[in-house]
Amino acid sequence: MEQYKYPKSDDWEQLLKRPTASYESLEATVNEIFSEVKNKGNAAVAKYTQLFDGIELDTFQLSQKTIDAAEENVSEALKKAIQLAKENIQRFHTAQITSKITVETTQGVQCWQEKRPIQKVGLYIPGGSAPLFSTVLMLAIPATIAGCDEIVLCTPPNKQGEVEPVIVYTAALCGVTKIFTLGGIQAIAAMTFGTETIPAVYKLFGPGNQFVTVAKQMATKYGVAIDMPAGPSELLVFADDSANTDFVASDLLSQAEHGADSQVVLVTTSEAIQKQVAMAVASQLNDLPRKEIAAKAMANSKSVLVENNEQAIALINAYAPEHFILIATNEDYFLKNLHNAGSVFIGNYTPESAGDYASGTNHTLPTNGYARQYSGVHLDSFMKSMTFQKISEKGLLNIGPAIETMAAAEGLQAHKNSVTLRLKSLRNEE
Incomplete structure (x- = not known):
């Protein structure tokens, strides 16, 4: 991590710049694939699956036989863990259900609001080196609670051209109606336009790499809504002298191992904490199976020493992190003055991984500073409010x-x- 000591506020924007490509630099590639998928359907999808994933597939949709067989290839221990996570996520999102609001605005003028599910939703589940079955839980559970009629899931094939059994098992468990072995830009395009076998949807959900992020934004040009711009993962930790530096280092590395384009930031008011965290990161990094990926992400990451809590919260709000871990003696000050963050984790014993998997909150969150204006995925993300009146x-x-x-x-x-x-x-x- 690059270390900075007492940087001036004028330098924060440059210092905290994300290591992501611009929309413009990727737009031409995304536009070309969208155009071909729109005009050629499955043939274009097959072409780009072979080009990007190195896999030639006869069919993209998983059969019921394949879906049923997936459960046998998931260990009992993992099934129990998924069930626990499912219960907590379901409990938290069910609590978000709201009743009809009725108001007589003037005598004889009755107005009310009701929520209705979005009928067709598309879920994008990143695969590749880390098949994120946890994202299936985060998206399919609220979609099912909301009552969406059609829940379409696309996820990239593994090296054998298959979907990881744990993704299939979780999808079936959570109410997904159709599963397709399909990733990247071509998956987003297919769910945008529809093909001979892949249905078009009304709204797209799910994180992905920079290409997927731009593809989702491109989909909005064709009348498809998206949850938010959700790209490479990021985490900001504020840690004062009350922090356990080993815990802090583990949290930073937990996000860094997502991908080389991830970014983590440490903000602290303690020079000793800054030094100790750097040492702990170096020590823990060597033991990670995904060491090379994490090391690349850490090269894009920052450790920032500021003078006081006031500077710290100003910097945090300016960065608007996807995930924010707060370890501070004066928690109330930070929570009262925090305006921009996707999800917040408070105290030494609240790792960001809890939100990723099993605490119950949703881990599909705005990145790249979009936490200034976007919320993370929640139950209402899968619904729309309709107003009624009778006079x-x-x-x-x-x-x-x-x-x-x-x-x-x-x-x-x-x-x-x-x-x-x-x-x-x-x-x-x-």
Whole structure:
């Protein structure tokens, strides 16, 4: 990690820059693949699967036989762990259900709001070197609770051209309706346009690499909604003298091992903590199976020493981390003044990994500073709010004249007439 001591606030933007490619640098590639998938369907999907994954597939959709067989290839210990995580995630997201809101805004004017599920959703589950079956839990569980009719899952093939059994098992457990062996830009394009076998969806969910992130943003140009721009993983830890430096180092490395384009940041008010964490990172890194990946991510990562808590929280809000671990004597100060973070983990015994797997909160979160304006995935991400109103004769008499006046002021005579005709009818009846 690069170490910085008391940097000026004018330098923070450059210091905390993410190691990600720009949308513009990837747009041409993504656009080309989108265009081909739109025009050629499965043939284009097969072409790019062979090109990027080195796999030639006859079919993309998993058969029911394959889905049923997956359970046999998952250990009992892992099944129990997944079940525990499922229960906690389900409990937390079920608690987010809200009832209908009804208000009589004026006598005779009844307004209410109800939530309805998005009918067709697409879940992208990263695969490759780390098949993220935990992301299946985070996306399929709230989609099922919301009542989505069609839950389509795409995930890249492994080296054998198959989907990891644990992903298949988790998907079946959580209510996914269709599973496809398909990753990358071509998967996002297929769920955007639909192909001969892959259905188009109304909203796309799930994290991915930089290409997947840009592909999701491209999908919005074709009328498909997305959960958020969720790219390479990132973590910021604030640690003062109350922190266990071994714990801090393990948290930093837990995000660094996601990928070479991940970024972790340490912010501290203690020079001793900065030094001790650096030593602990170097020591723990050597024991990691994914050492090479983590080391590349750590090269893009920062350790920042600031003068006081006020500077620290200002820097944290400026960075807007996807994950934020807070280990501080004065927790309340940071929590009161924190504005921008995807998910927050408080205290020495709250590792970010808990949120990744089993505590119950969702781990699909905004990255690259988007925590300033986006929320992480939650139950309402899979729903839409619809408003309703019913106006009685008395109600229209109460608000009708105001509507007429406003419509006339905007020069919209037909709007005015729709009320005027009704008011005349009511007055003639009196």
